[in-house]
Amino acid sequence: MEPSAAAALPFLKMHGLGNDFVVIDARPGGIVVDGPRARAIADRRTGIGCDQLIVIEPAVSSLADAFMRIRNPDGSEAEACGNATRCIASLLMEERGRGHAVVETVAGLLDAEATGDGRIAVDMGPARLDWREIPLAQACDTLHVPLALGPVSDPVATNMGNPHATFFVPDVAAIAVADIGPVLERNPIFPERANIGFAQILAPGRIRLRMWERSAGITRACGSGACAALVAAARRGLVDRRAEVILDGGTLEIEWLRDGHVLMTGPVATAFSGTIHPSLLAA
Numbered sequence: 116m117e118p119s120a121a122a123a124l125p126f127l128k129m130h131g132l133g134n135d136f137v138v139i140d141a142r143p144g145g146i147v148v149d150g151p152r153a154r155a156i157a158d159r160r161t162g163i164g165c166d167q168l169i170v171i172e173p174a175v176s177s178l179a180d181a182f183m184r185i186r187n188p189d190g191s192e193a194e195a196c197g198n199a200t201r202c203i204a205s206l207l208m209e210e211r212g213r214g215h216a217v218v219e220t221v222a223g224l225l226d227a228e229a230t231g232d233g234r235i236a237v238d239m240g241p242a243r244l245d246w247r248e249i250p251l252a253q254a255c256d257t258l259h260v261p262l263a264l265g266p267v268s269d270p271v272a273t274n275m276g277n278p279h280a281t282f283f284v285p286d287v288a289a290i291a292v293a294d295i296g297p298v299l300e301r302n303p304i305f306p307e308r309a310n311i312g313f314a315q316i317l318a319p320g321r322i323r324l325r326m327w328e329r330s331a332g333i334t335r336a337c338g339s340g341a342c343a344a345l346v347a348a349a350r351r352g353l354v355d356r357r358a359e360v361i362l363d364g365g366t367l368e369i370e371w372l373r374d375g376h377v378l379m380t381g382p383v384a385t386a387f388s389g390t391i392h393p394s395l396l397a398a
């Protein structure tokens with residue numbers, strides 16, 4: 116059932132370290148938020164504005180509490196969104212009055228639990244490391260992808276449900292992320308484009324990361340990007356399997372477990388609630 120043109124749609128504005136989301140609960144009314152509507156809502160000038168639009172849908176799997184649909188500001192669907200997963204998991208835990216939740220995504224079921232200090236830990240599933248899984252357009256060692264642009268080269272490719280390329284640099288502050296991010300995102304070696312991370316090793320357990328997100332541009336934090344950066348650094352022997360990843364908006368704790376899964380722990384916040392004006396739904 117589509118909301119009538121007159122119906123205003125309630126939403127929550129949430130964020131994880133400043134990576135912000137408009138969250139719509141489509142479970143009750145079967146509301147469809149397609150690409151054009153997502154674009155209209157996510158637009159920071161004429162809409163509400165967000166890095167990703169998150170729609171909570173009824174779970175498909177009997178093992179999940181809800182399905183989380185992720186849309187980028189250009190309306191495209193993303194397979195993973197770590198910060199949003201923490202936000203949705205916290206909503207589901209609150210609804211059910213318990214400290215754990217299972218969030219279903221197109222990339223699989225994600226287990227989440229409250230860590231007791233106000234943060235949420237999510238098992239983001241296995242890091243996928245084969246060139247076909249990223250995906251890349253040609254067979255290559257994902258630990259050394261043959262790509263260079265300006266001051267950066269030789270990234271590590273990782274799939275966390277979504278595609279990532281992580282470049283290691285001596286000083287992230289010196290990287291013109293807004294200039295080279297969009298060009299790297301669309302390099303033909305990434306048939307589904309890619310999220311681009313620029314990482315600086317501060318210490319064996321501390322990584323500084325700046326992100327250019329696929330379809331979303333520079334964001335203040337990126338959970339799946341932080342996971343990809345930790346896995347990349349550990350594969351290169353630059354850090355152990357656990358580190359603090361310091362993003363523009365704050366710090367995430369990432370651990371690459373022995374079973375290949377990646378655990379991400381960090382805060383969530385609800386900024387405000389409101390209703391979406393029907394004109395935005397007419398898109």
Ligand SMILES: N[C@H](CCC[C@H](N)C(=O)O)C(=O)O
Binds near residue numbers: 193197328330
């Ligand atoms: N902000 C998200 C990542 C969104 C990735 C999206 N831009 C894509 O196209 O994969 C996170 O916290 O993981």
